[in-house]
Amino acid sequence: NCVSCSGTRGGPETGIGLFPVFSILSHSCVANTRRFIEDGHLVVRASVPIKAGDEILTSYKNPELGSVSRRCHFPATWFFDCMCERCSDPTELGTFLSALVCPLPDCNESMLPSHALEYNSPWVCTGCHFSISSTEAMTRTVNLFKMLVSCPKTCQNMEKLLLKLQDLAHPQHYIVMQTKITLALMYGDPDQADQDSQIDNERKISLCQEIMMVMGKVDPGYSRRKGQLLEEMAKAKLSILKKQELPKLKLMLEMKNVMKLIREASKCKQFESKEEQGELCQES
Numbered sequence: 001n002c003v004s005c006s007g008t009r010g011g012p013e014t015g016i017g018l019f020p021v022f023s024i025l026s027h028s029c030v031a032n033t034r035r036f037i038e039d040g041h042l043v044v045r046a047s048v049p050i051k052a053g054d055e056i057l058t059s060y061k062n063p064e065l066g067s068v069s070r071r072c073h074f075p076a077t078w079f080f081d082c083m084c085e086r087c088s089d090p091t092e093l094g095t096f097l098s099a100l101v102c103p104l105p106d107c108n109e110s111m112l113p114s115h116a117l118e119y120n121s122p123w124v125c126t127g128c129h130f131s132i133s134s135t136e137a138m139t140r141t142v143n144l145f146k147m148l149v150s151c152p153k154t155c156q157n158m159e160k161l162l163l164k165l166q167d168l169a170h171p172q173h174y175i176v177m178q179t180k181i182t183l184a185l186m187y188g189d190p191d192q193a194d195q196d197s198q199i200d201n202e203r204k205i206s207l208c209q210e211i212m213m214v215m216g217k218v219d220p221g222y223s224r225r226k227g228q229l230l231e232e233m234a235k236a237k238l239s240i241l242k243k244q245e246l247p248k249l250k251l252m253l254e255m256k257n258v259m260k261l262i263r264e265a266s267k268c269k270q271f272e273s274k275e276e277q278g279e280l281c282q283e284s
Contacts, residue, residue, distance in 0.1 A: 017037070025058045026055060027059060028059060029061070030086050030219075032047060032048050032221070034221075035058060046221075060074070060077075065097075067087055090114070095214050095217050095218055096170040100141070100168065100170070104125070106128075107130065112126065120134045122134065140169075141175070144168060144176075148175055148179055148182075155200075158179060162179050172214050184232060187201075196243075198239075201240050204232055204233070205233050205236050208232055224272060227268025227269055230261050230262075234258050234261040
C-alpha cells in the first residue's frame with residue numbers, strides 16, 4: 001500500500017511512500033485507527049478501543065467526504081469497490097452526508113441513491129419518489145462545492161452561504177458540514193470574529209457540538225479535527241465564563257467542564273506529528 005508523503009519536512013504531499021507492514025491493514029470508511037508521517041515513518045494509532053481479535057482498520061479516503069464523492073476513488077485508485085457498512089447504507093449510518101433536497105416545489109424531503117453500492121443508481125426522493133440520475137446528483141454536488149470554494153471567507157458571507165446550501169442539500173450534507181467546520185474555525189480566528197462576543201462564542205459552540213455529533217458517527221474516536229473543535233469550544237466557554245458573575249460552586253462546575261474539554265483535546269494530539277504539536281504550541 002502507498003501513502004501520500006511530503007518530500008520536505010512540513011511541505012506539501014508531493015510524493016508517495018511505500019509501507020509494506022501498513023499494507024496489511026484493511027480499509028473501512030469507518031476506521032478504528034489514524035495515521036500520520038513522522039521522521040520518515042508511518043505511525044498508526046488506535047482512535048477507539050480495539051478488542052482482541054477485532055480487525056485493525058484504516059481509511060484510505062477522508063471520512064469527512066460523502067459517499068457520492070468518496071466511493072468513486074476506490075476502483076480508480078485502489079482497484080476495489082468498498083462495500084463497508086457505511087457505503088452500503090444510502091444514509092451513511094444516519095448522517096445523510098450525501099443527501100440532496102428534492103427540487104420539486106411542493107416537496108422538501110431528502111434525495112438518496114436507491115441502491116447505495118451502484119455507482120449509476122438513480123436518486124429517489126424519500127417523500128414524493130421523484131427521481132434524478134446519478135449524473136445529475138453528482139452535478140448538483142459539484143455545484144455545491146463550487147459555491148463553497150468561491151464564497152468570500154468572512155463569517156457573514158459563510159453564514160449566508162449556509163442558508164443557500166441548506167435549500168439545496170440536507171443540513172448534514174458533507175459540503176454543508178465542511179461549511180460549518182470552516183465557519184466554526186473562523187469564529188475562533190481573532191482576525192475574523194470578536195473573541196469576546198457572547199453571540200459569536202455561543203454560535204461557535206453550537207457549530208462544534210453539531211459537527212462532532214454528526215461526524216462522530218463516521219469518524220469515531222479521537223482525531224485531529226475533533227481536537228480542533230474541542231479546543232475552540234473550550235476557548236469559547238472560557239470567554240463566556242469571564243463575563244458572567246456566577247456563584248462559586250457553579251463557576252467551579254463550569255470550569256470543570258472546560259477542563260474536561262481540554263483533556264479530551266489533548267488526547268487528540270496523539271495523531272499529530274511532534275513538529276505539528278510544536279507549531280501549535282508556538283501559535284498558542
